[in-house]
Amino acid sequence: MIDYDKYFNDKIKEVQPSGIRKFFDIANEMDDVISLSIGEPDFQTPWHIRDEGIRSLEKGKTWYSPNRGFAELRREIANYYERRFGVSYDADEQTLVTVGGSEAIDLAFRTLIQEGDEVIIPEPSFVCYEPLAVMAGGTPVIISTKNEDNFRLKAADLEAAVTPKSKLLVLPFPNNPTGAILEKQDLVEIAEVVKKHDLLILSDEIYSELTYGGKRHVSISSIDDMYERTVVINGFSKSYAMTGWRLGYALGPAPIIAQMTKLHQYGIMSAPTTAQYAAIEALRNGDRDVKKMRDEYDMRRRLIVDSFNEMGLSCFEPLGAFYVFPCIKSTGLTSEEFCTRLIMEKHVAVVPGTAFGKSGDGFVRVSYSYSIKHLKIALERIREFLKELNYGS
Amino acid sequence: MDKLLQLLAANSGFTTAEIATMLGEPEDYIKAQIKEYENRGIIKGYQAVVNWEEVEDSYVEALIELKVTPKKETGFDEMAELCMAFEEVESVYLMAGAYDFALIVKGETMQDIAMFVAKKLSTIDGVLSTGTHFIMRRYKDRGMNLTDFDDRADGRNLIL
Numbered sequence: 001m002i003d004y005d006k007y008f009n010d011k012i013k014e015v016q017p018s019g020i021r022k023f024f025d026i027a028n029e030m031d032d033v034i035s036l037s038i039g040e041p042d043f044q045t046p047w048h049i050r051d052e053g054i055r056s057l058e059k060g061k062t063w064y065s066p067n068r069g070f071a072e073l074r075r076e077i078a079n080y081y082e083r084r085f086g087v088s089y090d091a092d093e094q095t096l097v098t099v100g101g102s103e104a105i106d107l108a109f110r111t112l113i114q115e116g117d118e119v120i121i122p123e124p125s126f127v128c129y130e131p132l133a134v135m136a137g138g139t140p141v142i143i144s145t146k147n148e149d150n151f152r153l154k155a156a157d158l159e160a161a162v163t164p165k166s167k168l169l170v171l172p173f174p175n176n177p178t179g180a181i182l183e184k185q186d187l188v189e190i191a192e193v194v195k196k197h198d199l200l201i202l203s204d205e206i207y208s209e210l211t212y213g214g215k216r217h218v219s220i221s222s223i224d225d226m227y228e229r230t231v232v233i234n235g236f237s238k239s240y241a242m243t244g245w246r247l248g249y250a251l252g253p254a255p256i257i258a259q260m261t262k263l264h265q266y267g268i269m270s271a272p273t274t275a276q277y278a279a280i281e282a283l284r285n286g287d288r289d290v291k292k293m294r295d296e297y298d299m300r301r302r303l304i305v306d307s308f309n310e311m312g313l314s315c316f317e318p319l320g321a322f323y324v325f326p327c328i329k330s331t332g333l334t335s336e337e338f339c340t341r342l343i344m345e346k347h348v349a350v351v352p353g354t355a356f357g358k359s360g361d362g363f364v365r366v367s368y369s370y371s372i373k374h375l376k377i378a379l380e381r382i383r384e385f386l387k388e389l390n391y392g393s
Numbered sequence: 394m395d396k397l398l399q400l401l402a403a404n405s406g407f408t409t410a411e412i413a414t415m416l417g418e419p420e421d422y423i424k425a426q427i428k429e430y431e432n433r434g435i436i437k438g439y440q441a442v443v444n445w446e447e448v449e450d451s452y453v454e455a456l457i458e459l460k461v462t463p464k465k466e467t468g469f470d471e472m473a474e475l476c477m478a479f480e481e482v483e484s485v486y487l488m489a490g491a492y493d494f495a496l497i498v499k500g501e502t503m504q505d506i507a508m509f510v511a512k513k514l515s516t517i518d519g520v521l522s523t524g525t526h527f528i529m530r531r532y533k534d535r536g537m538n539l540t541d542f543d544d545r546a547d548g549r550n551l552i553l
Contacts, residue, residue: 295396299415306414372404372415 179318
């Protein structure tokens with residue numbers, strides 16, 4: 001028997017498998033499990049967008065695209081960022097089409113991080129930043145955002161985390177799993193620290209279309225002096241319900257995009273051609289779909305936040321993405337215990353906050369990317385669960 | 394479109410408290426708004442979407458195409474009124490295209506419907522022809538899935 005362990009890269013051995021694997025396995029064993037754990041839209045890709053993908057196949061457009069993505073798509077992406085967020089990017093020099101936002105994050109890390117560089121990551125946040133930063137040779141430095149700050153990143157906490165080795169700040173807002181957003185004032189304060197310490201920013205704006213309560217997403221690249229320091233990551237998965245198409249993009253200073261493009265070219269070649277044709281249609285004629293889905297999420301968001309607060313699990317009002325992050329500390333259980341018992345006793349799957357970093361302990365992530373009917377059944381079961389815990393009585 | 398009406402049209406089973414929460418409005422306002430829609434005849438009623446195939450005493454429905462001669466004075470309205478008066482007739486639509494009216498007709502058996510068309514509908518003065526299409530199975534009705542086909546959206550895999 002070969003000892004494969006000795007062949008592995010030391011860093012990959014350090015990387016932990018995703019924290020929800022255990023629940024996935026339990027859930028798979030049950031046939032009546034009701035899940036509130038998913039991280040993708042429940043909507044199907046709007047029909048006119050799918051249709052453009054199909055049409056491109058009918059026309060036989062089955063070849064590679066240019067490495068950076070079709071020029072037409074890059075132009076539409078640049079137009080879109082200008083139109084929606086007031087930031088201009090050159091479609092040729094500053095735009096790179098990737099296989100989902102995830103690839104773009106990986107490319108940016110590997111392009112910018114040198115062995116020993118510190119990468120500042122606010123947590124709780126999406127699971128990929130830390131392992132990808134480690135694989136790129138970086139040292140993750142975690143900032144815990146707090147419930148009392150509505151899980152926003154505070155400039156003072158950033159300042160406290162900076163060392164001479166700090167290079168890159170990851171800015172994952174609107175945030176998965178907390179649903180937190182950053183507003184202009186927050187960004188202005190963060191920008192001062194970034195400038196003072198000569199940092200770069202990776203701004204993951206994948207949920208930028210999903211903000212509520214009249215708050216529009218603000219890209220940090222629109223803040224003074226941040227444009228030249230920011231790589232923006234975005235994509236089609238969340239805003240246009242296109243997760244399976246695997247299409248994202250990076251926008252940023254031309255020299256950074258040029259380096260990232262080399263890596264993309266050798267590692268990936270080009271993003272899926274069919275998806276790119278569909279995405280052109282999404283950007284041209286998809287605004288109405290985005291609004292419709294956002295309105296629907298918003299209704300569910302209000303219902304679910306209200307339900308958790310009413311059950312006694314305090315829940316700050318999330319203004320972005322499609323997650324709520326209720327605090328379960330008052331039950332006396334840890335996040336892991338809460339989720340394990342909830343799935344074993346009531347067959348409801350939610351994700352422990354700890355899957356998104358240690359600072360998520362005491363919280364669970366609940367996705368509302370489900371029909372209202374589905375949400376109501378799940379909420380009812382959670383209510384029963386709490387009652388049986390003798391909670392709140 | 395009015396979000397309250399959209400919600401009720403999709404599912405009239407929500408409580409006013411739930412609707413108020415979802416729309417971010419006070420419950421009293423929602424109650425008053427619904428009352429007003431009812432008074433103004435904008436909300437005509439509330440019906441359950443029943444999957445009759447699951448019920449013992451089932452019935453049959455047919456879509457009847459009707460070609461008619463419009464009246465000089467009243468156009469199609471008089472014919473519509475005549476059709477509406479039959480209790481067998483569930484719905485009456487004026488159509489653009491190959492025929493003038495589409496009726497949804499309900500009966501206990503196919504024979505009932507056939508007799509209704511032959512004896513009552515075709516004999517109305519001004520009806521030129523009829524075409525009867527029996528509904529064999531309902532897969533989706535008023536936006537609702539009546540099948541047990543997998544509801545993919547709620548059965549997705551766990552992904553972070």
